[in-house]
Amino acid sequence: MAYDNDNAQAFRSDYRAAIHPRYNPWLHAVFVLAYGLSCIGWLWSTLEAVAPWQWLLVPATLVFFSWGEYQVHKCLGHSKTRFGKLFYKRHTGDHHSFFVETLMPYETARDWRVILFPAWLIVLFSLPTFAAWWLLSQLDGNAAALFAGSMLLGYMTYEVVHACEHLPAEHPVSRLPWIRQMRRLHALHHRRELMHSRNFGIVHPLMDWLHGTLHWEPEPTHRQNRQRHRIRIALPAERILDYAAAPIHWPEWHPSSLRIYGRDGVLLAGECFEEDIHAGGRAGHLCWDVLDYQPAQRWQASAQGEHGLHLLLTYECVAVEGGCEFVRTLEYGFDNWLMRLVNRLFMHRRVERESQASMRALQKVLARG
Numbered sequence: 611m612a613y614d615n616d617n618a619q620a621f622r623s624d625y626r627a628a629i630h631p632r633y634n635p636w637l638h639a640v641f642v643l644a645y646g647l648s649c650i651g652w653l654w655s656t657l658e659a660v661a662p663w664q665w666l667l668v669p670a671t672l673v674f675f676s677w678g679e680y681q682v683h684k685c686l687g688h689s690k691t692r693f694g695k696l697f698y699k700r701h702t703g704d705h706h707s708f709f710v711e712t713l714m715p716y717e718t719a720r721d722w723r724v725i726l727f728p729a730w731l732i733v734l735f736s737l738p739t740f741a742a743w744w745l746l747s748q749l750d751g752n753a754a755a756l757f758a759g760s761m762l763l764g765y766m767t768y769e770v771v772h773a774c775e776h777l778p779a780e781h782p783v784s785r786l787p788w789i790r791q792m793r794r795l796h797a798l799h800h801r802r803e804l805m806h807s808r809n810f811g812i813v814h815p816l817m818d819w820l821h822g823t824l825h826w827e828p829e830p831t832h833r834q835n836r837q838r839h840r841i842r843i844a845l846p847a848e849r850i851l852d853y854a855a856a857p858i859h860w861p862e863w864h865p866s867s868l869r870i871y872g873r874d875g876v877l878l879a880g881e882c883f884e885e886d887i888h889a890g891g892r893a894g895h896l897c898w899d900v901l902d903y904q905p906a907q908r909w910q911a912s913a914q915g916e917h918g919l920h921l922l923l924t925y926e927c928v929a930v931e932g933g934c935e936f937v938r939t940l941e942y943g944f945d946n947w948l949m950r951l952v953n954r955l956f957m958h959r960r961v962e963r964e965s966q967a968s969m970r971a972l973q974k975v976l977a978r979g
Contacts, residue, residue, distance in 0.1 A: 616904075621707040622717075625724060635719040639773075641729050646766040649736055653743065653759040660752050667756040668763075673816070675764030680817035683810040702805075711801040714793075715778040725776050726769055735765055764813075771813045772796075779836035779941075794829050834943030835953065837962055839969045840935055843976055847927035847934040848906035850976060852876055854925050854936065855909035857883050857898070863971040866890075866964050877911075878903050885913075889964060890957030896921070918945025936972070940965060 686694030687701035708724045716725060739761050746754035775796040777784045784793060792814070799809035808825035811818045818824035843850055853859055855876045860867035872883025877900045885896045894915050902910040906927055913921040919942065926937040940961075944950045 616908075618708065618710045618713045622721075625704065625708055626720065629720060629723055633720065633723060635722040638722060638726060638729050642726065642732050642769060643766065645732055645736075646762050649740075650759045650762050650766075653755045653762075656755050657752055660756070664750075664752050664756060667753055668760045671757050671760035672764050672767075675761055676811065676813060676817050679764070679768060679812065680810050680821070683812070684823075688806045688810075706800060706805055709776065709800050711797050714776055714797050714800060716776050721776075722773070725773055732762075732765060736762065767813055775812070778838065780838065795824075795826065798825055798827060834950065835958060835961075836939070836941045837965050838937065838939045839965055840937050841969045841973050842930060842933060842935050843973055844933035845976055846906070847929055850934055850936050851906055851909060851925060851927050853976065854938075854972065855903065857885065860885070863975045864964075864968040865971070866961075866968070872898075876903065876909070887915075890953070890960045892957070894919070917949045919943075919949070920945070936969075938965070938969060 682697075683701075685691070686697050688698075690698055704724055708721075716722065739758050742761075743754045743758035746757060771789070771792060774783055774789050775793045777793075779793075783789055792812070795809045795815060795818075796812065799805055804825060808823050809815070809818055810823060815824050856874065857870045857872055857877060858874050860870060866887050866889035868886040868888055870883060870885050872881075877883060879900050879902050881900045883898050883900075885898060887894050887896060896913040896915045896919075898911050898913045900909075900911045902908060908927070909925040911923050913919075913923070915921070922939075922941040924937075924939040924941075926939070928935040928937065942961075944953060
């Protein structure tokens with residue numbers, strides 16, 4: 611997983627550097643939405659005295675669109691063909707290199723460039739759609755408008771849901787039931803060994819279920835809650851990570867850390883230590899395993915505690931002008947259903963505040979040298 615993350619981060623840097631300076635992600639998204647809604651609005655403004663049975667064309671067309679999306683995604687997005695060479699490069703080559711199962715959220719609005727279809731594609735898609743509308747309108751104007759409008763609605767739903775599947779986990783939309791399930795299916799699709807054979811549906815899993823390509827795994831416990839915080843520090847990345855990745859220093863800057871049982875200095879992958887904590891209003895004891903250490907770049911450790919508590923803590927350093935951006939990502943969850951409820955009602959917000967306070971304290975401690 612660390613290897614995939616490193617490759618994805620390297621690809622992200624190269625991809626972002628190649629984006630045209632004048633690219634405007636907001637203009638991109640607004641154009642797609644405005645064009646699509648305008649077309650649907652015009653088509654459906656032609657409706658007159660729609661019969662009840664005609665409204666069934668809307669869900670039927672959306673299912674038809676999902677079938678087409680499934681086939682295009684599977685047969686062109688993940689199979690090299692002469693006809694779909696450009697789409698394959700953009701999808702498997704770019705999108706699946708930019709996002710991997712353990713690194714799914716976009717980080718800046720400019721990353722929408724690799725999530726959304728090119729803005730011109732909705733115009734190209736609308737041309738045969740309007741041609742179909744014209745042909746069908748010779749037989750039934752309402753049926754023609756409902757079919758064409760629903761095809762465009764399917765396109766826009768795909769764009770919106772796909773964007774939601776790459777939202778940060780802490781975003782409120784990410785926690786909505788339908789979106790949460792589709793985010794998980796899409797993350798599994800971005801696993802290297804599954805991406806060419808499983809979970810091609812973006813909006814819903816119906817076609818994967820019908821074609822036998824649906825794959826589901828419960829989300830790891832530690833990902834039930836995810837918090838990410840960033841600070842900029844006018845110090846070299848190596849110095850920042852060497853301090854933060856030495857757990858013996860945690861009580862100096864993290865309000866939840868009471869005592870560390872382990873050696874001094876940065877702990878390397880494979881090493882273990884223990885910690886007494888008071889987090890979210892509860893005292894506890896954690897047993898930590900260091901998973902990864904890359905000097906001046908990344909440190910990661912996992913922990914287990916009482917009541918089925920699992921944690922995954924990641925520190926990352928990104929060089930910026932005048933210093934470094936330090937990124938702290940905490941993912942945690944409980945096996946115990948009662949503790950999940952307590953966390954949702956009370957603990958989550960306190961842990962969030964404590965994490966924010968720790969970042970401010972780290973900044974001050976390092977500033978003092």
